[in-house]
Amino acid sequence: MMNNEEIAKQVVHSIGGKENIQSVAHCATRLRIVVNNRDKIDEEKVEQIDKVKGAFFNSGQYQIIFGTGTVNRIYEAIESIGVSESRETDVKENTKKEGSKLQRAIRTFGDVFVPIIPVLVATGLFMGLRGLVTHEQILALFGMTPDNISDNFLLFTEVLTDTAFVFLPALVAWSTFRVFGGTPVIGLVLGLMLVSPSLPNAWNVADGGVDPINFFGFIPVIGYQGSVLPAFFAGLVGAKVEKFFRKRVPEALDLILTPFLVLLIMIILSLFALGPVLHIVENWIFEGTIAILELPFGLSGLIIGFLHQVIVITGVHHIFNLLEIQLLENLSFNPFNPLISAAIAAQGGATLAVGLKAKSKKMKALALPSSFSAFLGITEPAIFGVNLRYGKPFIMGLIGGGVGGFFASIFQLKATGMAVTALPGTLLYLNDQILIYLLVNIISIATAFLLTYFFGYKEEKQS
Template sequence: MNYNKIAKDLIPLLGGADNVISATHCATRLRLVLKDDEKATANRDKIEELDGVKGAFASSGQFQVIFGTGIVNKVYAEFAEEVGLKEKDTQDHAEAAKKKMNPFARFARTLSNIFVPIIPAIVASGLLMGLLGMVTTFGWVADDSSLVKMLNMFSSAAFIILPILLGYSAAKEFGGNPFLGAVIGGIMTHPDLLNPWGLAEANPEYMDFMGLDIALIGYQGTVVPVLLAVFVMSFIEKNLRKIVPSAVDLLVTPFVTVILTGFITLLAIGPLGNAIGSGITVVLNFVYDYGSVFAGLIFGGLYSLIVITGVHHSFHAIEAGLLAELGFNYLLPIWSMANVAQGGAGLAVYFLAKRAKTKELALPAALSAFLGITEPVIFGVNLRYRKPFIGAAIGGALGGAYVVFTNVVANAYGLTGIPMIAILVEFGTVNVVNYLIGFAIAVVGAFVATWFMGIKEEDVK
């Protein structure tokens, strides 16, 4: 594959190099911010005919071209060189993309940018919890052994210092100093504050501050309080830098920022954030408990529509809140059913298609969906033929209903498909078995639905 030729052929179809504002890439897609998206949209069919291209679409203020893992980074390197964007960084691209979004999409993108970078830490903790669960469940070592104690420390660390991780990431996104953001997270998890993470009941001491009773309770594992605190911190810091003379900025701005944010956080933001986070969890629990199978049908069937908009990463904030409040995540298994159902529909397209290029695209895209990467099969296969996407929605709804009915839960977020099994084992063999049954229901349901609806290769959209 000639990556330089692909890049050169792509540029005029995007409206020329002058139409490209910035570019970056993720695991599978070349993400472009263009001055005029219509120029690229008008040539979408031609773009999708280029060697290596698996699909193209406009979403979240970006025009995105799907190449797949292992290809997109090589195409990006040649593309950036050709259009002179080699010095552009991801932050410039993110800001350019957000300027083209509506307020809701911008908010969702902000949450996504905050939570996606910390996914590796959460996934690692989830896997370690699974390992710890296996060690204790099967009695490989004594419960009071040094191995169990160390695994417990390793697995809980990310959740205990979650406000510090979020503080750093959120400050970067809000335009503040990320290290000051980490300091605010550190204040919220200070050893002098009672650590409520993992405790069924936390009864903190109180201190008197100017006639106010302040609960000495920490915010380990919480999400909403630290996001609000760091947002306020960034606002204070940015405005201070406008008025503080440069000669004393290094001394005055951090000092005033931390002391003001610290007081505001412990007195108001922390308790308010906890109340908001708990309220969100109560609402979700109500829907989950009383909506039951119906909730699984709706969420499992509609999740892929949300993926199309590109705002699905913002759900990580809600899932992190569930982990903090409940100690488990019941939303991720539903999302996983929707993802693997897309793979089942793509597999049906592979067997139904007559064109060699369609088969070459459908099979690897379907397999990647089983591993949790759905964009190639959604945009490259199922949406192009429309009916497979509907079939995947049916499969996702059926699988979602089953995992809700059987109360399948995970101990992290960010993993779906086959890899997700590793973050299920902490909750027992039955939890894993029910997940695999739901997996099969989603894949088979999507395959059968797509098979009966069929595809017409001449009707590619």
């Protein structure tokens, strides 16, 4: 097998050489390349390169799937041969006019949330671990009861589980300023202002224990703990306001005057206009999500489990981050996670069937690791490298996801966090749900595997 440097050279050669590359970046699984001339790409040759699990065009980018971890090393190897030192922001600049307005908007929304997701994942895992160590049956194994847990220990766990959501507006505003070209630290401070302890706490207001501050008799002002949209639009508008002043404030006064004006204008706008309006919009989104999730007879799981991976293909699935954050903020649990986990596991089951049934060594070498990647929650190698290539395995995976989602809905599974699924997702169910969660995923995998093995993949279609 070739080393990463040799693979990098083959990639560059197959897409038309250095002169055909505008910029290159990567995400969790894919190398994202913007080229000058699409016709110069030898797509068949790219597909034959070692470690490549698939390649396709999306939103003006030629995306080559290598998988988690591998893509980072291939990207470093490409940089080392002097192709490009472009950042993700450079690629976004080159592709910002590609795709529909909806696709561009959701892609930008995703750009804001990708850096934040790891801390939300960690928070979810902390929640799961707290549920495990405070569970009555677990404590009974050590001759303890919940009354034996000290208040100091519970306080410590609250620091781990609550901090990211209490200060979520600060994280969102920071990242939004970064994406839209503002100064991130100004966004951070603006976000912190939205959750200032001087303001009525949003959760206390929701519980009815505290009243909002009414300005001018009709504008309710509260803190925005756990909110997303107010901080996102405050960051978006704030970055534009900062750019406006940067061009007009004299350089000698820029360091002092620009941050002062941006923060003054934006906190007034955020508390008295953006916040109250967007908080209502967030409530509408939340209520609509709940209405779908509460469909009877397992219909919500059937629909979401079946359609989720179709939406992943379009690249607009990052919008689900907002939904999951709102669910955790308002309910303290996440019923959406087990449904999409079933969808993800099912694609892995379909790919595993292809890998075991195929006689082609290359297909086995591609499908088997891709199925494992899907079982770890990353489906792009399985979908683009295998299932979509043959068509029917992808459809069988959708059916498996629908079946698994149906049972997840019937069993009313509830995750303690977000953004990890399939096998890693078990950490979000470290309570009396874990066996049901595993059962649902096994059902998804088995359904997709059997349908693909017997009906979804024929030997004569191998390549």
